[in-house]
Amino acid sequence: MPVPNPIAFTIFNIDIRWYGILITAGIIISAAICCKRAPKHDLTADQILNFTIICVPVAIIGARLYYVLFNWSMYAGDFWKIINTRLGGLAIHGGLLFGFGMLAVLCWFWKVRPLNLLDLAAPCIALAQSIGRWGNYFNSEAHGGPTDLPWAITVNGETVHPTFLYESIWCFFLFWLLLYIDNHRTFEGQVILLYGILYSAERFCVEALRTDSLMIGPFKQAQVLSLVIIVICLICYGILRKQQRRKQHH
Numbered sequence: 001m002p003v004p005n006p007i008a009f010t011i012f013n014i015d016i017r018w019y020g021i022l023i024t025a026g027i028i029i030s031a032a033i034c035c036k037r038a039p040k041h042d043l044t045a046d047q048i049l050n051f052t053i054i055c056v057p058v059a060i061i062g063a064r065l066y067y068v069l070f071n072w073s074m075y076a077g078d079f080w081k082i083i084n085t086r087l088g089g090l091a092i093h094g095g096l097l098f099g100f101g102m103l104a105v106l107c108w109f110w111k112v113r114p115l116n117l118l119d120l121a122a123p124c125i126a127l128a129q130s131i132g133r134w135g136n137y138f139n140s141e142a143h144g145g146p147t148d149l150p151w152a153i154t155v156n157g158e159t160v161h162p163t164f165l166y167e168s169i170w171c172f173f174l175f176w177l178l179l180y181i182d183n184h185r186t187f188e189g190q191v192i193l194l195y196g197i198l199y200s201a202e203r204f205c206v207e208a209l210r211t212d213s214l215m216i217g218p219f220k221q222a223q224v225l226s227l228v229i230i231v232i233c234l235i236c237y238g239i240l241r242k243q244q245r246r247k248q249h250h
Helices: 018-041 045-070 079-083 092-110 114-132 134-138 163-183 190-207 221-249
Strands: 007-011 014-017 153-155 158-160
Touching: 007 018, 014 018, 018 045, 018 114, 018 134, 045 079, 045 092, 092 114, 092 221, 114 134, 114 163, 114 190, 134 163, 163 190, 190 221
Parallel strands: none
Antiparallel strands: 007 014, 153 158
């Protein structure tokens, strides 16, 4: 793949970057699909929009804070650099943690079943990730180490693994798989827990190829967190499935 131009166009001397366009497109398309499918979960499009308007900005703030905290030496003392996301620097795990946290609060406040809502959102989250990951390509970031594979991308004159592409393809596949599972789910929470397991498994593998990973001591933060999420989701999946079977037998 050739070296991309990160600037899509310029208006009033302001550069509009592909990074922002793609992340925004992912959010809008995914929210629209959630609104369309909301009745299948006994929810309305207006409810989904209310959640989206609040949770998405909180998730973006969380994604930025998470990234900055794990790269504090790069941002310490420079407030404008901290808030400038145009050049990249959003950590999906931070976005998910903050976004899900705000969603839980709103579900309690608005009396909405959180697992039911998360099952609806899970496929769309994967789709948003699939689209948004292409922003990393245009910013020449989130790539892997050197490779001579035919689909390698060029960064700073070196051909490297397009790890953004690996994750984008997996998340697109995950979107369709989770849609199918959601249409045939046997208990609330099944879809979001499978998203946690399957996305984390992919992220653990792809993270091994990346050269710009956030670190926890000698370990890659995303790999550690992915393992924790897989274990927690597997335990919760087993508990909820067992509860559902007990209800069926009664």
